[in-house]
Structure formats: structure tokens, C-alpha cells
Amino acid sequence: MKGKTLLFWSLVFVALCFFFKTxxxxxxxxxxxxxxxxxxxxxxxxxxxxxxxxxxxxxxxxxxxxxxxxxxxxxxxxxxxxxxxxxxxxxxxxxxxxxxxxxxxxxxxxxxxxxxxxxxxxxxxxxxxxxxxxxxxxxxxxxxxxxxxxxxxxxxxxxxxxxxxxxxxxxxxxxxxxxxxxxxxxxxxxxxxxxxxxxxxxxxxxxxxxxxxxxxxxxxxxxxxxxxxxxxxxxxxxxxxxxxxxxxxxxxxxxxxxxxxxxxxxxxxxxxxxxxxxxxxLPDQEEILNNEMDELVCLERQQDWEAIIRKYENKRPSNYIQLNYLSMALAQKEVLGDSLFHFEPKGPQSLLTSWDRTYYTSALLSDIHYHIGDISLSESYAMEGLTLAKRGGSPRMLQRLVEICLIREEWDLAAKYLHILHQLPTYRSWAEEYQSCLYKPESVRQNSAFANKKLLKSQPNSLLCLLTIDRLWMELLSASENNRMVIEYLGCSYLLSKEMDSFKNFLLAHGKETLKGQWLPVHFQEAVLVLATSDPAILQSISVRPEIVDRFKQFQQDIRQAQRDSNGLAQLHRKYGHTFWFYYYCRNK
Amino acid sequence: MRYLSCILILSVVFCSACSRALPHAVQTDEKIELFPDYRGVTIPCNIAPLNFKLKTPAKAILLLTHGDVQVRIDSEQGAFQIPQKKWKQLLVASTGKTVEVELYVCQKDQWLRYKPFQIFVAKEKIDPYLVYRRIAPGYRMWNEMGIYQRNLEDFTETAFLTNKQTNNNCMNCHSFCMQSPDRMLFHQRMTHAGTYILTDGKVEKLDTKVGEKISALVYPYWHSSGRFVAFSTNDTKQDFHLWDENRIEVFDSKSDVVVYDVEKQEVFTSQVLSSEDNLETFPTFSPDGKSLYYCSAPTKQMPESYKEIKYNLLRISFDEKTRALGTKVDTIYAAEREGRSAKFPRISPDGRYLMYTLSDYGNFSIWHKNADLCLIDLEMLQTDYLEKVNSGDVESYHSWSSNSRWIVFSSRRGDGLYTRPYLVYMNEQGKMGQPFLLPQEDTDYYDFSLFSFNIPELVKGKVEVDTYKLIELSKYGKPHTIQMAN
Structure with a gap:
């Protein structure tokens, strides 16, 4: 091969690496x-x-x-x-x-x-x-x-x-x-x-x-x-x-x-x-977006929650999938209730997108439910993901199913999945680590990876179609009151769907007790002030930081002013776009 | 001649030097874990080798002995693949008797000899083919699936049809007329939807939507004459449990039973089989063709009352000449009185026994951990709850071999999720043997398989069909429409 040709193909190689990397x-x-x-x-x-x-x-x-x-x-x-x-x-x-x-x-x-x-x-x-x-x-x-x-x-x-x-x-x-x-x-x-x-x-x-x-x-x-x-x-x-x-x-x-x-x-x-x-x-917009979304998955698998949040600091998420990953990252950092509205969410699907029968959303929904501690739903989506994976299965879904089987104490099934994962060179060490939990319920219970994750006790009428998701999360909360993930998801889901009565009930039933000694998340406090406009007594049972109260008073004045100004909404957005108030009063559901 | 004698003597000496001596071993009474565990099972004399492995890999020797015939397998990892030829010789010698199985296992440089166990070899053969659908036990979606036929006398498995060639559609409910490979049917759903009837290699595609009432025919059962097929028509929904040991719930909000006349291409029913007040499903003809068995439960508000639905097992008469369905209903299993729910009635081809599945409620027993098999002696009217056959996990679908001596049933006893086919022997008095898992050539097969075996059906031979033509018909063929009889 001539030197020139070798150089040419070397350059092509580098260019291709750059292309694929980008x-x-x-x-x-x-x-x-x-x-x-x-x-x-x-x-x-x-x-x-x-x-x-x-x-x-x-x-x-x-x-x-x-x-x-x-x-x-x-x-x-x-x-x-x-x-x-x-x-x-x-x-x-x-x-x-x-x-x-x-x-x-x-x-x-x-x-x-x-x-x-x-x-x-x-x-x-x-x-x-x-x-x-x-x-x-x-x-x-x-x-x-x-x-x-x-x-x-x-x-x-x-x-x-x-x-x-x-x-x-x-x-x-x-x-x-x-x-x-x-x-x-x-x-x-x-x-x-x-x-x-x-x-x-x-x-x-x-x-x-x-x-x-x-x-x-x-x-x-x-x-x-x-x-x-x-x-x-x-x-x-x-x-x-x-x-x-x-x-x-x-x-x-x-x-x-x-x-x-x-x-x-x-x-x-x-x-x-x-x-x-x-x-x-050249790759089209959809392909570039796909790559971006896949980056979120990779970051999630590495549990690099800060990186996911950083990605959207200066750029708003453009779809529900991105919002779901962002919400998951915020919840993992225990700031979902403080920061969700900084990222301009678009309704309850910002927390949980609807399932579109693809591997992608199956894996995403399985992860969200798993982190919340909702084992059955997580398992159902992991099973869908395993089935929908295009080449005979998915080691990632198998990992999730192993975790769920260990929580459910279905040892033989967990052993089967671990045996398969053990054959895969890149999953062998993971499988070995989890094999040590097999047939040892105590070891599973003490493992911090499974904290707040347990199968709820059998109850009548446990079919999904007979329940709402908030009822399920309420049950999870009753079973494990210090599950901050559920509190944040449940509270935020009410706020996103503007179900203020349900939010109030939730706060009165769980919010105060479970976050004992701590201030409620900022958006929850903002919502309490909204509730107080029709029921001032709520402020006697739930406290709100004085600076938030002052800011809400200012917001009430500014929104009245904005209604008289043709550019008022934009100004209001600049000032209050990151608050629940703006979402509640100025955005359609 | 002298040279020849010398050669002969030397050969004998050489050969005897070659025969491997068994290691010096310590006898142990401990029980070693095997997979599949074939201890004490009864097998047909025409079954493929019962390959198995030690659950904990170790150097091991397996000895299978009957009289003078002995097969020895040495394995470095304790996985025993028995040569088919030697296995057949062993079965021929031991038919109607037993094979003794002896294991030597090397643990920590010490050979242990485990207590031998026996395998009973029945005289009666099993039908040589098993047809099943292989599908991942998914919740709502499916991907790869196919209907496969497995030769039980060796390990050959051939695809009857896979959805790889039919645009990933769904296929189900394969059913044979009296275990005959020449007359069968199956459904395809979603893409290329229809019911496909195969008669002596010819295929017919049916559009089974009949008027407003019947959108599709579902659970089938052939009449022994081959002229009729009883179907259920079900409005089925699926959901899953949020906190329950069972994962999935499948229930009907409406269902009826109809009979399809293959010759006239029309369906007919009766008030008894299609009442508004009851959910009728799982029809089955008796082998003499004179009775139709089915399951029925009072209609209730669904899904709220899904746990209250309990199916009775009923019977009416049927006259194949006049197509008359009886109006007098015999109750074989009274759900309200007995407290459980019956499904999948299947009568042995000799007409003597009826096997069905019982679970606490509902009709989709594969997702009910408490589902068990049950046997009724139709002559003596005695029920056997089959303790030897059932396990702590699911036992559900079952079918008979043509000689009424073998039954295949699906069970999730292995790991609680993946359905596998088990074979069990029943003697003339209705006494059951120990069931055993369908043997596979590779002892790791079940460990690595992420598929369930659905609707295992024993068949007397291989289904011969031109797959290419079947696919062409499925993709491009125009279906025959069927009519409701007046």
C-alpha cells in the first residue's frame, strides 16, 4: 500500500471516529x-x-x-x-x-x-x-x-x-x-x-x-x-x-x-x-435526538445524576422522555420538589411518560418505578423490555429482574437469571456479587441497594386497572414512611396535574410526618400558599418559610399587574417561571 | 492360524485393559441435587435419553444398568449426555422393568458413591411428537414466538411456523383432531389474522368474524369425526397485580361456546352454550363424540369481581348427525359447592378419565400459583386430586396421548415463571407415575431458555405441511368467511 493511500484511509478512520463520537x-x-x-x-x-x-x-x-x-x-x-x-x-x-x-x-x-x-x-x-x-x-x-x-x-x-x-x-x-x-x-x-x-x-x-x-x-x-x-x-x-x-x-x-x-x-x-x-x-434531527436520549440512558446506568441535571441547566428538556430522566435525577438528589418547575415541566407525564410499547420506554418506566420502590410495576415493564429487546433479550433488564426476584424472594428465578448473566463476560462480576444474596432473605433486607424496596403485602383487588397510581404510591408511603422518592413523586404528580385537593390531603396525611424536622420541598411550600388562598387555616398546620411567603405576596401583585400589560406574561415568566405559582396560574394543564 | 490366535488373544487382553475400572468410592446416603431430577420417574419405552446434570458441577460417573446391559458416562463437569444408540438398547432391554441409576461423584479428591435410584420403563409408548408454542412469558407484548414440533424419540425439534416469517404476529391455540397430525388448526392474530385449518397437507384460511357477536373463535376442540370443532368466543382482558403472589390476571367479561361445522363452514350454538347470564368456555367433545363438556360461571361485574368468578364443569349431549345440542345440563364439578374453579377439561381417548385444572378462581390458570390438575374416573365417578403429580406451583394445560396412558402437562414448578412440559404415566387403573420434565439434549437448555412452552399437545406423527405455501396463504390468501347457521 502506498503511503499516500495509507494516510488517506488513516484520515478517514479518524474522521469516522469523530463522526461516531459526535x-x-x-x-x-x-x-x-x-x-x-x-x-x-x-x-x-x-x-x-x-x-x-x-x-x-x-x-x-x-x-x-x-x-x-x-x-x-x-x-x-x-x-x-x-x-x-x-x-x-x-x-x-x-x-x-x-x-x-x-x-x-x-x-x-x-x-x-x-x-x-x-x-x-x-x-x-x-x-x-x-x-x-x-x-x-x-x-x-x-x-x-x-x-x-x-x-x-x-x-x-x-x-x-x-x-x-x-x-x-x-x-x-x-x-x-x-x-x-x-x-x-x-x-x-x-x-x-x-x-x-x-x-x-x-x-x-x-x-x-x-x-x-x-x-x-x-x-x-x-x-x-x-x-x-x-x-x-x-x-x-x-x-x-x-x-x-x-x-x-x-x-x-x-x-x-x-x-x-x-x-x-x-x-x-x-x-x-x-x-x-x-x-x-448527515444525521437528521431525529437521529441526533436519539443519540442525546441514549446518552441519558448511559448516564442513568452510571448513576451520574449530576450530569443529567447539568445537561438541562441551560437547555430545557424538549420531550417527556428527557423530562422523565431529569425528574428521576432530581429525585435521586432529593431535590425534585425543590427544582422541578425550574425545567418547565409539561403536565404529569413529565414524571411518568405513557408507555408506547417500545423497549426504550419499557426500560425507562421500569427504572422509575424501581427507584420509587414500586416493584410490581417495575417488574412488568422490565418483562416487557426483556421481550421487546430485538436480539433475544436484554442483560440490563435481566439485572433489574434479578433485583426484583431477590426482593420478592423468588430465589430459583433469580438464580436462573444470574446464571445467564454469569455467562456474559461483561456482567460476570455483577452476577457474582448478587449471587451472594441468593437464598438469604436477611442479606437482601440488609443490602442498602434494596432500601425502601419491598413487595407490598397481598391485598384484595390488587389489579392495576382497579387502582390509580397515586393510590399505589400512597400504599408505598404507608409501608415505608421515610421513602423520600415516593413523597416527592407523589407530591409533584399532584402539582403537575393541579389536583390541589389531593395534594392537600396528601400533605395533611403524610407530608408533615414524613419530613419531620425538615422544611417541605420549595414547590410544596409554594403550593401550600396557593391552597391558603382559599383555606388560610392550612398555614396553621403546615409552615412555610417567610421569604417564600413574601415572594408569593409579590407574585400576587405582579400577576395582577401582568394582566393589564400586553407583555406581562413574559415578564412574569422571567421572574417566576421556575415557581409552581407560574405553572399553576399561567400554564394550561 | 497360530498368528490369528495370537492376535485374537492380544486383542482380548488389550480390550479388557481398556475397560475403565470404577474408582474406589465411599458410599454416602446423602441426596445429591440433580437437574432435571429423574429419580423414581416412569418413562415410556420410546423416549429420548434422559440427559441430566449435577446441580453443583463436579467430576462424575453415571452408570445406567438393566441386567447385562450397562451404559457408563464419564463427565468432567457432571453433565451427562447419554448416547442415543446405547440408550435405545437399554430401553429395549428394560421395557416393562426398571433401570438402575448409579452416580459416582468426585468431591475434594474423594470419590463418593450415591445411593442408586430407579427409573421405571413403561411398556406403553408415548405418541412420538409433542407440539407446543414457544413464547416469552411477557406481560402485554410478545416478540419472537413459534409453534414447534419436537420428536420425543430423539431431540429433533422443527418449527411448524414461527412469527419471524409472518411479520412478528401472534399465533396460538394449535389443536389436533384425536392426536392426528393430518388434521389440525391454529389461529394467527393481529397481522394475517385468521384461523388456519390443515387437512392432509392442505391449508384453509378462515375469517372467523361472524356478524357482530363473534369477533374471533378462541379455544378449540375437535370432534372425533373431524367434521366439527367446538370453540369458545371470549372477550378477554388482561391486567396485572400490584401486590399479589400471582403476577398477571386474565379474565373474560363475555364468553360463549359455538360449534363450527367444517363441511358447511358455519357455526351454530344453543341457548345453553351462549346465555347472557353465564360465561361459557373451554369446550371439549368426548372421544365418542356424543357429549360436549364445557366450563361455565355466572356473569359478574368485571374486573371488580374477578376473584368471585368460579367455573363449573358441565356436560350436554351432542348428536353429530342432526347437529343437535342437548338442553339437559349435567354438572361434573359444581364450583359453588366445591369452592374452586374448573377449566381445561380433557378426556382420555379411551373415554374413561377426565383431567381438568382447578384453581381458586378465574379461568387463566397458568398465572395462578394454586392451579392443580385433577382426575375424574368417569366410570367410577371418583375424583383424584393427583398429589403425586401436582406441585406447589402452577400446573395448568394438559393433553393425552392417543393410547390414554401418557399425559403431558405444563407446569411452572421449575422456577415459578417459565412454563415447561412434564410427562406423566397413568396405568389402566388410573394410578399415576412420577412426572418428569421433557428431556433435552443439552443439559443446560432450560437454564438458558427464556421461553415458556404453551399448549403442549401430544401427536401421533409429524405434521407435514409446506411452510412456504402456508406463509404465502397467510400473507396473501383471501380467507373464507363463515356464517352463523339459522
């Missing part, structure tokens, strides 16, 4: 939690015999290390550089031109864009890399009969390793042979037909998603829970792109490459074209 670092990292890759000999061998099993194994084996350091960047950038470099070598075989380096960037960038999608998995890229390796091996062979033999052998190998991509391999192999101008190019038609036949057999006689499903739209692919058809969607479009690039190489082969201006002109044209392609394929 736009897809967390999206890629989260792939690890929606796969359950068991590195057990018998399972691996069985998988290897399924066409495409190798790609799946390599993909999942690498993805399991994504959360560690920069692995995620190196793995993805390396695969894309390999594919780019092999495409460059292929283009060079057709016509050795300097613009081939630019042409080779097209497939790299197209794949980079695909990698940002949460629906795509690395297996697809492994398959493409294999296809290019075999294809390049084919063009290296000069003897035509040997080429045919290689074509058949490589077809069988590629079929076993990568599955139905072999049909696309056959088509590209034929195209390349034709473009290389080989005398007996029609030999490769036989290999191509063999490839198509193998794929047909797979579709006709095996229970597999057919490659042809990849033809359907991206929206269709996203609605499928299994990643296979999304991989096929990428493979088909990627092959079409490579075919088009090969065609360009082939057509330009006939152009004279001696003239300086021709060289400059064509290189400039391709550079311009790539620039358009680059900008056209």
Missing part, C-alpha cells in the same frame, strides 16, 4: 443492552451452521464490548475503512485513477449514515465486509477456470458465513467480471445463477425472512422487531450504490486520463458530488 456514540452503545449474546460452545456451534450465523456471532460478540471505552468507535470505523479500502481496490482494478479514492468514500459514508440508525446492527456490516473480501479475492485471480472454481467455493463459504447476501455477491461478481473485460465473462453468469439458486432455496425451504423483504420501505423495516429485514434493506441499497459506482468507473475507463484538465475536472466533479452526498446523508 452523532452515534450512545446510540451504538445502547445496542449492547438489547442483545443477549451467550458465548456458550454448543449454542455458537449450532448458530454457525445456520447461514448468516457467523455474521450474527461476530456482530454480537463485538457489540457486547461497546460500552467499554472507545471500542464502539474503533470497531465501527475499522469496518467502514476496510469496506472503503476494498471498494477502492476494486475500482482500481477496473481503471486505476486517483478519483477512485473519492468514489470509495461513497459506500463508506452511506454505511456510516446507516450505522446511526437504532434499527441497524453490526452483523450487516460484517456481511458486507465479507462480500468485499471474497469479491476482491475473485478479481485477483487471473485464470478464468480458477475464477469459476473460486466463485463456487467462495459462494458456499459466503452463504454459510453471511447468508442471503450471496445473491448480491453473485450479481456484483458478474458485473465486475464483465467490466474487467474478461473474454469468457459469461462464466460468471453460472456462478451468479448458483448464488441466486442458493438464496431461493433458503427462502423456499427454510423458515427465514426473505432477502426480498429488504425491498420494502424503511418505515416497514423499522416496524419489524427483528433486525434481519433492516439488514436486507441496507444490503440491497448498498449493492445498488456499489453497482452504480462500478458503472461509473467502467464508463470513465474509456476517457483519456492524460490531460491535466480532464483529471482536475473529473476529480473536482466527484468531490462536489461527494460533498452533496455527504450533506444529504
Amino acid at each position: 452523532f452515534a456514540f450512545y446510540t451504538l452503545q445502547r445496542q449492547e443492552e438489547v442483545q443477549l449474546f451467550l458465548p456458550i460452545g454448543s449454542a455458537l456451534v449450532a448458530k454457525l451452521w445456520i447461514p448468516g450465523g457467523f455474521c450474527s456471532i461476530v456482530g454480537q460478540a463485538l457489540v457486547q464490548y461497546y460500552p467499554y471505552g472507545m471500542t464502539v468507535l474503533f470497531v465501527n470505523a475499522l469496518f467502514l475503512c476496510l469496506i472503503g479500502f476494498l471498494s477502492f481496490l476494486l475500482f482500481q482494478k477496473i481503471a486505476s485513477r486517483s478519483y477512485n479514492l473519492i468514489l470509495a468514500l461513497f459506500p463508506v459514508w452511506a454505511l456510516a449514515k446507516v450505522h446511526v440508525s437504532p434499527f441497524y446492527v453490526l452483523d450487516g456490516t460484517v456481511g458486507i465486509a465479507l462480500l468485499f473480501l471474497f469479491l476482491y479475492g475473485y478479481v485477483l485471480i487471473r485464470q478464468e477456470r480458477l475464477q469459476v472454481l473460486y466463485g463456487v467455493v467462495s459462494t458456499c463459504l459466503l452463504y454459510l458465513l453471511a447468508g442471503q447476501i450471496v445473491a448480491l455477491y453473485g450479481l456484483l461478481l458478474f458485473t465486475v467480471t464483465f467490466m474487467l473485460g474478461q473474454k469468457r465473462w459469461y462464466y460468471s453468469l453460472g456462478v451468479c445463477a448458483f448464488d441466486l439458486l442458493l438464496t431461493f432455496i433458503t427462502i423456499r425451504f427454510a423458515i427465514n425472512i426473505p432477502l426480498t423483504d429488504g425491498i420494502y420501505s424503511e418505515r416497514y423495516q423499522e416496524s419489524q422487531l427483528q433486525p434481519d429485514s433492516y439488514i436486507y434493506y441496507v444490503w440491497i441499497r448498498f449493492t445498488a450504490l456499489v453497482f452504480f459506482l462500478l458503472l461509473v468507473c467502467f464508463v470513465l475507463k474509456s476517457f483519456s486520463w492524460d490531460k491535466r484538465w480532464t483529471k482536475i475536472g473529473i476529480t473536482f466533479f466527484f468531490s462536489l458530488l461527494f460533498s452533496f452526498f455527504f450533506f444529504f446523508n
Whole structure:
């Protein structure tokens, strides 16, 4: 390899690392939690015999290390550089031109864009890399009969390793042979037909998603829970792109490459074209938002609550998911009741978003309920998450279920989950730590990780549909009065839904007692003043700090003033936007 | 000749030197933990090897002996995979008798010899195939699922249909006509919805929405003639418990029983089977086809009264020639008097025994830890509460083998959540053997599986169907509509 080429691909590698770090670092990292890759000999061998099993194994084996350091960047950038470099070598075989380096960037960038999608998995890229390796091996062979033999052998190998991509391999192999101008190019038609036949057999006689499903739209692919058809969607479009690039190489082969201006002109044209392609394929807003949201998940898993709060110090959360993570972080720091309204919440869903039947919200809701101490609901969402994870399960959900089983004292089930987690290299030490709690109720009760988390005693009519969530939280509070998380969530849920009567009852029943010796959270005190406007007697039983009382008096004057001023609301917002009063009097539910 | 004799003698000496001697071991009366635990079970003479492992891995030797036939398995980790050929030889030799199982385990450099136990090998064969749906025990959602058929004589499992090829839809309620692989049905829900009837390899897709009243047919049971299928129609809801040992509750707010005429493609019912005042469900024909059993409970306000719903087990007559459903109702299990709720009546093909599930209330027993199996001798009218078969956890769905000697049932006794199939022997007098977990080739199979086995059905052979055509019909085929009979 020439130094210049090496330098070029090194730069591409760095650029790709930068790209993934900026736009897809967390999206890629989260792939690890929606796969359950068991590195057990018998399972691996069985998988290897399924066409495409190798790609799946390599993909999942690498993805399991994504959360560690920069692995995620190196793995993805390396695969894309390999594919780019092999495409460059292929283009060079057709016509050795300097613009081939630019042409080779097209497939790299197209794949980079695909990698940002949460629906795509690395297996697809492994398959493409294999296809290019075999294809390049084919063009290296000069003897035509040997080429045919290689074509058949490589077809069988590629079929076993990568599955139905072999049909696309056959088509590209034929195209390349034709473009290389080989005398007996029609030999490769036989290999191509063999490839198509193998794929047909797979579709006709095996229970597999057919490659042809990849033809359907991206929206269709996203609605499928299994990643296979999304991989096929990428493979088909990627092959079409490579075919088009090969065609360009082939057509330009006939152009004279001696003239300086021709060289400059064509290189400039391709550079311009790539620039358009680059900008056209930059990650869209949704993908950037996905990455941001996935960052929240990663921070939550690290229990870096300050980092979550810091993220929104100067930027308001834009959706319920972000608000949910922020509320969870504030509650963990015991400041939810003091700071929630600083972040402009939008109704009760700011604490608990509605479940949208995705893995994402299942995991989020399971975490919120778990932290509150609501074990049954947490378990239900963890089970949903385990089911909805696209690749056989989720180690993260299994961890949650282990914790819940230990609390429920369902030892055999906890042992089963721990046994599975123990097989995963990156979860082994966690599993060992929790294995020590198995069959030891005392050890679970004394473990600080399970403080305030217990299954409530069996009661009649315990169905969710017969209860409201606040009734459940009230029950939790009765069972464990010092559970500050429940107090803050319950109080804030009343404030967000502006249910002042319920808030009053809650305060009178629990607020005073459970926060004995402490001031109530600031927003609760603000709400007490709102209650006092119609029931001044409440101030005799619940005390409010004098400076808050003074501020409320000022607010009452200012709101009257604001009603007379066309710009009054904005001024009021600047001054009181972070208070419950502004939310209560000036915002719709 | 002399050379030949020398070679022969040397061979014998060599071979005997090769046969491994058992280690010097200390006899112990302690009980070692095994998984699956096959101690004292009764097995059919055509079952696949009972592979098992020690719960605590250790170097071990397994000896399976009947008379002169002995199989020895050495294992470094205490996981025993018995060679199929040797296992078959052992079963042939021990049919109708017992196999003695002996374990030598090396612990802390000391070999221990555990007290041998016995496995009883029944003369009667079990139907060679078991068909089940494999699905994660999710709450509201599903992902991967499929209907699979497992050859019980070896470990081959083939997919009848998985939802990977049918756009992740839901499939359920596979049902066979008298354990025949040639006549069956199953439903698909959500995408490609319909009831699919397979007759001798041909597939028919039915749209089972009948007028306003019936949106879909649910729990099926074939008439022995193959001409009728009894279905329930259920308006089912699911919710979960916030504080209860049971996690999920599934209940009906309405349900009726109807009979589908396969030839005329129409459904019919009677006042008894579809009254407004009662919830009728889980229909089952008797093997002679002359009776229809079903469960029924008085309608109550749901979900508020979900714990008060207790199903009776009832019977009416049925005339296949005139399609007449009887009006006289016999009560087999009176829920109000007995205090519990009955479901899944299944009659042995010889017509002598009726097995059903009992739980404290409701009809979806797989989520009720107190659900147990029960057996009625229809000749002697005696009930057996099957203490030997039931466990402290859930026992629920069950089906009979065609010779009435074997039963498969689903139970959550393993870990409390994942449903697994257990096989149990019943002799002609209705006496039960010790049930055993369906053996798997890999002794770690159940440890790593995050799937439940639903609706285990014993079948006399492999269901032969062109899966590709089935999928094509499912995706693009136009369903036949069915009518309500006048």
C-alpha cells in the first residue's frame, strides 16, 4: 500500500471516529443492552451452521464490548475503512485513477449514515465486509477456470458465513467480471445463477425472512422487531450504490486520463458530488435526538445524576422522555420538589411518560418505578423490555429482574437469571456479587441497594386497572414512611396535574410526618400558599418559610399587574417561571 | 492360524485393559441435587435419553444398568449426555422393568458413591411428537414466538411456523383432531389474522368474524369425526397485580361456546352454550363424540369481581348427525359447592378419565400459583386430586396421548415463571407415575431458555405441511368467511 493511500484511509478512520463520537456514540452503545449474546460452545456451534450465523456471532460478540471505552468507535470505523479500502481496490482494478479514492468514500459514508440508525446492527456490516473480501479475492485471480472454481467455493463459504447476501455477491461478481473485460465473462453468469439458486432455496425451504423483504420501505423495516429485514434493506441499497459506482468507473475507463484538465475536472466533479452526498446523508434531527436520549440512558446506568441535571441547566428538556430522566435525577438528589418547575415541566407525564410499547420506554418506566420502590410495576415493564429487546433479550433488564426476584424472594428465578448473566463476560462480576444474596432473605433486607424496596403485602383487588397510581404510591408511603422518592413523586404528580385537593390531603396525611424536622420541598411550600388562598387555616398546620411567603405576596401583585400589560406574561415568566405559582396560574394543564 | 490366535488373544487382553475400572468410592446416603431430577420417574419405552446434570458441577460417573446391559458416562463437569444408540438398547432391554441409576461423584479428591435410584420403563409408548408454542412469558407484548414440533424419540425439534416469517404476529391455540397430525388448526392474530385449518397437507384460511357477536373463535376442540370443532368466543382482558403472589390476571367479561361445522363452514350454538347470564368456555367433545363438556360461571361485574368468578364443569349431549345440542345440563364439578374453579377439561381417548385444572378462581390458570390438575374416573365417578403429580406451583394445560396412558402437562414448578412440559404415566387403573420434565439434549437448555412452552399437545406423527405455501396463504390468501347457521 502506498503511503499516500495509507494516510488517506488513516484520515478517514479518524474522521469516522469523530463522526461516531459526535452523532452515534450512545446510540451504538445502547445496542449492547438489547442483545443477549451467550458465548456458550454448543449454542455458537449450532448458530454457525445456520447461514448468516457467523455474521450474527461476530456482530454480537463485538457489540457486547461497546460500552467499554472507545471500542464502539474503533470497531465501527475499522469496518467502514476496510469496506472503503476494498471498494477502492476494486475500482482500481477496473481503471486505476486517483478519483477512485473519492468514489470509495461513497459506500463508506452511506454505511456510516446507516450505522446511526437504532434499527441497524453490526452483523450487516460484517456481511458486507465479507462480500468485499471474497469479491476482491475473485478479481485477483487471473485464470478464468480458477475464477469459476473460486466463485463456487467462495459462494458456499459466503452463504454459510453471511447468508442471503450471496445473491448480491453473485450479481456484483458478474458485473465486475464483465467490466474487467474478461473474454469468457459469461462464466460468471453460472456462478451468479448458483448464488441466486442458493438464496431461493433458503427462502423456499427454510423458515427465514426473505432477502426480498429488504425491498420494502424503511418505515416497514423499522416496524419489524427483528433486525434481519433492516439488514436486507441496507444490503440491497448498498449493492445498488456499489453497482452504480462500478458503472461509473467502467464508463470513465474509456476517457483519456492524460490531460491535466480532464483529471482536475473529473476529480473536482466527484468531490462536489461527494460533498452533496455527504450533506444529504448527515444525521437528521431525529437521529441526533436519539443519540442525546441514549446518552441519558448511559448516564442513568452510571448513576451520574449530576450530569443529567447539568445537561438541562441551560437547555430545557424538549420531550417527556428527557423530562422523565431529569425528574428521576432530581429525585435521586432529593431535590425534585425543590427544582422541578425550574425545567418547565409539561403536565404529569413529565414524571411518568405513557408507555408506547417500545423497549426504550419499557426500560425507562421500569427504572422509575424501581427507584420509587414500586416493584410490581417495575417488574412488568422490565418483562416487557426483556421481550421487546430485538436480539433475544436484554442483560440490563435481566439485572433489574434479578433485583426484583431477590426482593420478592423468588430465589430459583433469580438464580436462573444470574446464571445467564454469569455467562456474559461483561456482567460476570455483577452476577457474582448478587449471587451472594441468593437464598438469604436477611442479606437482601440488609443490602442498602434494596432500601425502601419491598413487595407490598397481598391485598384484595390488587389489579392495576382497579387502582390509580397515586393510590399505589400512597400504599408505598404507608409501608415505608421515610421513602423520600415516593413523597416527592407523589407530591409533584399532584402539582403537575393541579389536583390541589389531593395534594392537600396528601400533605395533611403524610407530608408533615414524613419530613419531620425538615422544611417541605420549595414547590410544596409554594403550593401550600396557593391552597391558603382559599383555606388560610392550612398555614396553621403546615409552615412555610417567610421569604417564600413574601415572594408569593409579590407574585400576587405582579400577576395582577401582568394582566393589564400586553407583555406581562413574559415578564412574569422571567421572574417566576421556575415557581409552581407560574405553572399553576399561567400554564394550561 | 497360530498368528490369528495370537492376535485374537492380544486383542482380548488389550480390550479388557481398556475397560475403565470404577474408582474406589465411599458410599454416602446423602441426596445429591440433580437437574432435571429423574429419580423414581416412569418413562415410556420410546423416549429420548434422559440427559441430566449435577446441580453443583463436579467430576462424575453415571452408570445406567438393566441386567447385562450397562451404559457408563464419564463427565468432567457432571453433565451427562447419554448416547442415543446405547440408550435405545437399554430401553429395549428394560421395557416393562426398571433401570438402575448409579452416580459416582468426585468431591475434594474423594470419590463418593450415591445411593442408586430407579427409573421405571413403561411398556406403553408415548405418541412420538409433542407440539407446543414457544413464547416469552411477557406481560402485554410478545416478540419472537413459534409453534414447534419436537420428536420425543430423539431431540429433533422443527418449527411448524414461527412469527419471524409472518411479520412478528401472534399465533396460538394449535389443536389436533384425536392426536392426528393430518388434521389440525391454529389461529394467527393481529397481522394475517385468521384461523388456519390443515387437512392432509392442505391449508384453509378462515375469517372467523361472524356478524357482530363473534369477533374471533378462541379455544378449540375437535370432534372425533373431524367434521366439527367446538370453540369458545371470549372477550378477554388482561391486567396485572400490584401486590399479589400471582403476577398477571386474565379474565373474560363475555364468553360463549359455538360449534363450527367444517363441511358447511358455519357455526351454530344453543341457548345453553351462549346465555347472557353465564360465561361459557373451554369446550371439549368426548372421544365418542356424543357429549360436549364445557366450563361455565355466572356473569359478574368485571374486573371488580374477578376473584368471585368460579367455573363449573358441565356436560350436554351432542348428536353429530342432526347437529343437535342437548338442553339437559349435567354438572361434573359444581364450583359453588366445591369452592374452586374448573377449566381445561380433557378426556382420555379411551373415554374413561377426565383431567381438568382447578384453581381458586378465574379461568387463566397458568398465572395462578394454586392451579392443580385433577382426575375424574368417569366410570367410577371418583375424583383424584393427583398429589403425586401436582406441585406447589402452577400446573395448568394438559393433553393425552392417543393410547390414554401418557399425559403431558405444563407446569411452572421449575422456577415459578417459565412454563415447561412434564410427562406423566397413568396405568389402566388410573394410578399415576412420577412426572418428569421433557428431556433435552443439552443439559443446560432450560437454564438458558427464556421461553415458556404453551399448549403442549401430544401427536401421533409429524405434521407435514409446506411452510412456504402456508406463509404465502397467510400473507396473501383471501380467507373464507363463515356464517352463523339459522
